[in-house]
Amino acid sequence: MKNKFILLVEDNPDDVELILRTLKKNSIANEIVVARDGVEAVDFLFATGSYAGRDVSNLPTVILLDLKLPKIDGLEVLRRIRNDERTKLLPIVILTSSREDNDMITSYKLGANSYVRKPVDFTQFSEATKALGLFWLIWNEPPPIIL
């Protein structure tokens, strides 16, 4: 049994910092892997590129995925994850500033499990992050590993 960990795909270092801080503050001590763009996220998951040689079967418990990302955007990352048998069932939470209807609809269509909009108000943002961490790491039963 491997350790549970979160994959945070987020290009904004401020957001990364604030999210990490909030999770730590709320005693969610699990490992958090941060990917700064879509390519990095995909490389990590499928052990390619700079992550070549990584154990592919070691998958995150949940992915927090921003939509607006350099190189490959969040929706494309989501599509690739859902198109691969190994990651098909991975829980994915879209964590984004966008509240555009199109983004929400496409995300859910592509198989996102949740859609959370980052509030401007940091107090609310902290609440949301904390709740997410608690829910996905503690309360949610992840899908059984198929491979």
Place this chain on the structure above:
Amino acid sequence: MDVRTPHKRYRLGLVTQLIILVAIVTMVIGGILGIVLTNTSANTLKQDVLRNNLAQADLAAQFASNYVKAVQASARSFASRPSVVQAELADTPEKLQLELSQYLQIQVALDSISVYDTQGIQRASGVTNATTIGQSFADREWFQQAVATLQPYGGIPVKSRTTGKPVFPYVVPILDEQGQLRGLVTCGISLGTLSDAIVNINYGAGTRASLNDLRGGGIIIAHVDPARILTAVSGKNEAITRLLAGERGAIETRSSGGEMDLIGFTPVPDLPWGIMVITPRSTALAPINSMILKSTLITLISILVVGFLGGFFMLRITRPLLKLRDAARKLATGESGYRVRLTQRNEIGELGNEFNRMADALTEKELQLHNRALQLEQSNQELEAFAYSVSHDLRAPLRSIDGFSQVLLEDYNDKLDAAGKNYLQRVRAAAQRMGELIDDLLMLSRVTRYEMKQEKVDLSALAGEVTNELQKAQPELKVTSVISGSLTANGDAHLLRIALTNLLDNAWKFTGKHPDARIEFGATQKDGQTVYFVRDDGAGFDMEYADKLFAPFQRLHTASEFPGSGIGLAIVQRIVHRHGGKIWVESEVEKGATVYFTLD
């Protein structure tokens, strides 16, 4: 797309309709003209014939009268010859035989002349070898009349016993000095001669005359048919009746033969006679009938000619029109390059040119429209991109500002004094407010970009739902809501709900400071259009600033008085405009406000 719509088959084409129209008009006009002309001419002609016949009758009557009177005067003069009187007085009329013969020879108007004694015995006659000498004529009407009156007398026409010919007997009594009847001279005025004289006058084609003795119901004395002389006037018509009554006139009447006659009739002066000049109507109107025949022929020929000419010209007119129709059809079905070619140098040719010019303009407009649509699509895409970036990129730094301010407040709490903490709180508040403003802007943009659906929306029900939500959210407020029933509109339910929510929310907000409030949603009619309104009796505003009300983030009250960003009415205005409607406000400070809007 179907490029060529098949030609429609009309029940009656334009050409046929026009030809039929022209034919009908020609026939009607020709017919009316014919009838009027015929009637007028027939009447005129009849009147002419009647007048003419009467004049002829007058002339003939005068002639007959003069003729007979001259003969009678001559007869009286003969009777008063001394030799004649002497012989009678001596009762030797046989001696007059020679004188009678001589007189009869010179007096051609007479058939006979004889002398009689007082007993009516014929004693001598001017007729050569008369077989009647010695016979009694006492049974004759003229004899009895002369004996009774002792006056010269014209008797009822009879067939002469002496000659066997029809005569008008004229008897002159011969009296002695004591006035005693001594004998009679009677002459038979020849009706054959008289009749010839009367009948042979040329009265005009088909016109004849008839002379009658009117005594005893009428006896014919002169007639074209000699056999009818001395016969009774048969089948009395109105002219005869009136002649018998002594009248003169001209009438149209039915003859015994059944046909209509035009008759002029007049009594003969000084004689118990009447004369008629008769023209059968068919003869009189014969010229008219030939005129009718001619005019009918002319009308028919006119119709044929007009029809042919009309058809020819109609074809000339309609053929280019059909071309134009086809061209219009081609244009309509998308062949924007199609142009019509009309060579006529007239209005139709001009029409073709104008049509082509219109088609050019249309093509150009189409191109412009296409470009405009492309531009519009592009700017929409840009707007979309802008909204996306606002939503995403502008919010991220705000989150950092707010987040790190909070981090400062938490992690460096002991190093900050009260003022520093307060400033950081203000930084956070400003960042959060900006976040709200961005959200409002996004809302406005979303309302603008939203793809509308047209459906029937129950505005009354919608207002009821929104009111319930507002009451639930603010249970402490006492608001009387008046919502007119069954107000519907064609529009987008989602957008209209947003609009009503904003309007009613405003109403609740601005009446919030009154202990009780009345909020009304209803509609009135203005210029045939439904005007909806939301009315409150709340804070209201000064109408001087009414024009600022619909601009985004414009507020007429401070945020501390009434919270809000000032985007609500801007959103409502966009929604109303997207429905093709208008929106305006009426208000007075502390007397409430009414927002009116239409939805076309």
